[in-house]
Every structure is written in structure tokens, then in C-alpha cells.
Amino acid sequence: MNSFVPKTFLLELFNCAVNAVSAEKCLPSYLPTPPVHGKTIVIGAGKGAAAMARVIEQHWPGEISGLVVTRYGHGADCQKIEVVEAAHPVPDEAGRQAAARMLNMVHGLTEHDLVLCLISGGGSALLSLPAEGITLEQKQAINKALLKSGATIAEINCVRKHLSAIKGGRLALACAPARVVTLLISDIPGDDATIIASGPTLPDATTCAEALAILRHYGITIPANIEQHLASSAGETPKPGDTRFANNSHQIIASAQTALTAAADLARAAGITPYILSDKMEGEAREVGNMHAVLAKQIARQVNLQGQPFKKPCVLISGGETTVTVRGSGRGGRNAEFLLSLAIGLDGQPDIYAIACDTDGIDGSEDNAGAVLSPDSIARATSLAIEAQALLDNNDGYGFFSALGDLVISGPTRTNVNDFRAVLIL
Structure with a gap:
């Protein structure tokens, strides 16, 4: 896997999911x-x-x-x-x-x-x-x-x-x-x-x-x-x-399941075990992001633990439609909010990457489909004097990932099976 590029892989999963529907x-x-x-x-x-x-x-x-x-x-x-x-x-x-x-x-x-x-x-x-x-x-x-x-x-x-x-x-x-x-x-x-x-x-x-x-x-x-x-x-x-x-x-x-299955097949072909968590995940985007962070860290840290259903390297794939209760004035979108919450929860955990995008190419009412997350996202934001929690409190996931250059801009895809999320644990 010397030539394996996590961000490229995650973008390929998203494109595969969209093409399938x-x-x-x-x-x-x-x-x-x-x-x-x-x-x-x-x-x-x-x-x-x-x-x-x-x-x-x-x-x-x-x-x-x-x-x-x-x-x-x-x-x-x-x-x-x-x-x-x-x-x-x-x-x-x-x-x-x-x-x-x-x-x-x-x-x-x-x-x-x-x-x-x-x-x-x-x-x-x-x-x-x-x-x-x-x-x-x-x-x-x-x-x-x-x-x-x-x-x-x-x-x-x-x-x-x-x-x-x-x-x-x-x-x-x-x-x-x-x-x-x-x-x-x-x-x-x-x-x-x-x-x-x-x-x-x-x-x-x-x-x-x-x-x-x-x-x-x-x-x-x-x-x-x-x-x-x-x-x-x-x-x-x-x-x-x-x-x-x-x-x-x-x-x-x-449907979402159509898209998730296609992405899972691509991951499997690349030697990464896919786990489809659900095609109907709902709830507050930031809470879903935090839950994914807890799960991803558990998988990343496991060392021959008994009874663990997930083994790395793997990718956790899910669909559905999260929601955002807007309390701030930032530029949001539920997928950016999910990822920002995930980033805060992971706190720089090594070897965990993620993508979250809307399959229609528009995250909420913004011009991006979503964004990608790397282990160094929080550190890079800190170097730019960006406080992740403050932006999350202001519903400004777009602003966070835009500053890092990590927005996914696909343009309209002319289909729509809602959210696509993939969390990669290496």
C-alpha cells in the first residue's frame, strides 16, 4: 500500500457511490x-x-x-x-x-x-x-x-x-x-x-x-x-x-443502499475491509460525528481485543440524513458539521481519515458537496489560529474546511440519495 493515498481513496469512494445511483x-x-x-x-x-x-x-x-x-x-x-x-x-x-x-x-x-x-x-x-x-x-x-x-x-x-x-x-x-x-x-x-x-x-x-x-x-x-x-x-x-x-x-x-454497496465493493477491491453501518442514519450531525469518533478510536487502538466486530484496516460507511439545529450564524451544511464534530472527537488520532458529502453535490445550501478530514486537520487549523470548537458552536463547518482547503467541490451530480460518509481507519 505504499502508493495508497487516503484522501484520493475516499474521493474515489464518493464518486463511485454517486455514479452507482x-x-x-x-x-x-x-x-x-x-x-x-x-x-x-x-x-x-x-x-x-x-x-x-x-x-x-x-x-x-x-x-x-x-x-x-x-x-x-x-x-x-x-x-x-x-x-x-x-x-x-x-x-x-x-x-x-x-x-x-x-x-x-x-x-x-x-x-x-x-x-x-x-x-x-x-x-x-x-x-x-x-x-x-x-x-x-x-x-x-x-x-x-x-x-x-x-x-x-x-x-x-x-x-x-x-x-x-x-x-x-x-x-x-x-x-x-x-x-x-x-x-x-x-x-x-x-x-x-x-x-x-x-x-x-x-x-x-x-x-x-x-x-x-x-x-x-x-x-x-x-x-x-x-x-x-x-x-x-x-x-x-x-x-x-x-x-x-x-x-x-x-x-x-x-437508494442510499445502492450507493453504499457500490462504495463497499470498491473498498474491498482495494484491500480495505468495508463495514456498512447503516443506510438510514439520522440524528444531530454533531452527535453522529462524535459517535463515529468514539467508534473509530476504539478500532484504531485495538490490539488483539476479543469480541471486537471491526478489524483495521477498514472503512466505516454510512448513509441517511442527519440534521442540524442552527444556533450560530456560520456557513454550515450537515456533512461539514458532522466532519467538524468528528475532527474534535478524534483530536488528531493518527491514521484516521474521513469524508462526508451529500450525494447531490450540495451540502445544505452551500457550493460544496462536503469535505475531507485528515489526522492533522485540527493541528493545521490551530496553526491558522482557527479554534475548531468555536466554529462548531457557530455552525461553521464550511469555514473550517474551507480554510484548510479540504472542501469537496463536485458541482451538481443530478441525483440524490442523501449523505455519504466514510471513515477510514488504517
Whole structure:
């Protein structure tokens, strides 16, 4: 292993994970049979929506048309399917208009028609059409508050569904009686398809009462009209068992496990034993980082200890979606926060390296996918008069790793299965 470069190896793992969940690799084998007599409309939303639409154009045997909405900068060159770019994670007017147009596009279809819906992470913010009586500005304010609160993605999307005119199955109802086939790239820990992009084409088991309870739990102040909307159940979603969904189907075509397995295979080929800890890890990013530090140090220090499940050299791989309760004013991102907490916990422990990146190429709302960590990261920061704990307290993981030149800048990957973490112990 004389030529082995830990940072290069970790970057290769991340790139391998992302490539494994690309639309080009995952989508073609899941395409349904085209309708015999009807037309095919393609709709979709998410950070991978444009890339998915491009693959459809390359492989679909018949005529197609449609509209997908993706994040700014995540577009793709499509000839038959219109691509609209909008804001994420806080919705904007472009996303609202795209959602309204999408509803109009699927109106008046027949039972002979097919709607092919392409869903990936980020679709909740991108496909934002407030329910009647709720303004876009109100939804923006609630989104911002939820994103800072530490709420899980399932909780955030529960609220989003019940303030929407298109999420939580309502888009599929607009398509009826056409058959709807939904293909999903999952960014949700546990791969619950009804949560991905707030499930616009799938029935929803959550309730208005749950959405209101989530807002109250996190102390989020809401306007009186939204309180009334939820308390009165005016925003209730169609539920499982609704016969209007009977002819529809959905399939998850790529997930965090897909990405983690690909990275594990690459590590094994390089002579490093991989251990996949979980594909659905959640919790505060800094707490998850500290837990990884404790585990990594135990593995690094072991000398013929009995009963230890991990043996070095190895790499601990995990996915899921951590959260950050924002208390400071720094530039963050959950992956940078995880790594900074990990660095503090490791405190320069030799022979431990790590990478943490978002598979969509954007860590939170920053321009980096994440960062890499080396045993000398804290020492290098100290030499620059940077106090790691102070930056963590200010939610400024970005600032820490930017100063060291250790940010990972991948650009938009046009897919999204959430976080990718790898801790290498040599």
C-alpha cells in the first residue's frame, strides 16, 4: 500500500457511490410498457428530475412530452420534455408556477394514457403549490423555520403535504383516470416512497393533526389562517386504500443502499475491509460525528481485543440524513458539521481519515458537496489560529474546511440519495 493515498481513496469512494445511483445507470431497466392507444406524459420533480428526463428521451420507444422541475444549476439538455429550474430548499415563484402548469398538463387525460412521474430528493421545495388560502410567502417562512429547527425530513414533509395543493397524492388524483407510474430515486432514510418529495403521486397516511403537532413541538409560530387550515383538517390528504390510486404503481430505482454497496465493493477491491453501518442514519450531525469518533478510536487502538466486530484496516460507511439545529450564524451544511464534530472527537488520532458529502453535490445550501478530514486537520487549523470548537458552536463547518482547503467541490451530480460518509481507519 505504499502508493495508497487516503484522501484520493475516499474521493474515489464518493464518486463511485454517486455514479452507482445516476439516472443513466439505474433508470432504463425500470421503464414501463408504453400505452397501446393513449399518449405518454412525463412529469417530475427533484434534483435528479432533469437527468431522469434525459434518460427517458434516450430510451423511450414512442412519442412523449411533459415537464419536470429541478434545482437551479441541475438542468439537462432535453428536447421533448421541458425542464424548469427553481429554488431549493426554500421554494420560489418559479417552482410555484411549474407546479400549477404541471397540474394543468395532466388535466383531462383518459384511462388509455400513461403518466410517467420522475421523483427524486428535493422535489418538495421545487414543486411548491400552496393550498387555497395559503400564500407562497407563508410557505417560505415555515420552510425556513423547519430547516433550522432540527426536524427530520419525514416531519418536514408531513407539514409540507398538508399545506400543499399538489403533494401527498394530489398530483396523482389530478392525473386520473390515466395510469400513473412513479419512478423514484430515494433520499429518505428507510426509503418510504410516500415521503420522497412529499409523495405527490402516492396516498398519504399522515394527518393534519400530526402536521400541527410537529409545528408546535418545534415552537414554530404560524399565522392564524394556517392554524385554522390544519386544525379544521381542510388540508387533509388522500389516504391509503383510496380506489383512485388502484391502477397506479411506483418503484424505487436507486437508494442510499445502492450507493453504499457500490462504495463497499470498491473498498474491498482495494484491500480495505468495508463495514456498512447503516443506510438510514439520522440524528444531530454533531452527535453522529462524535459517535463515529468514539467508534473509530476504539478500532484504531485495538490490539488483539476479543469480541471486537471491526478489524483495521477498514472503512466505516454510512448513509441517511442527519440534521442540524442552527444556533450560530456560520456557513454550515450537515456533512461539514458532522466532519467538524468528528475532527474534535478524534483530536488528531493518527491514521484516521474521513469524508462526508451529500450525494447531490450540495451540502445544505452551500457550493460544496462536503469535505475531507485528515489526522492533522485540527493541528493545521490551530496553526491558522482557527479554534475548531468555536466554529462548531457557530455552525461553521464550511469555514473550517474551507480554510484548510479540504472542501469537496463536485458541482451538481443530478441525483440524490442523501449523505455519504466514510471513515477510514488504517
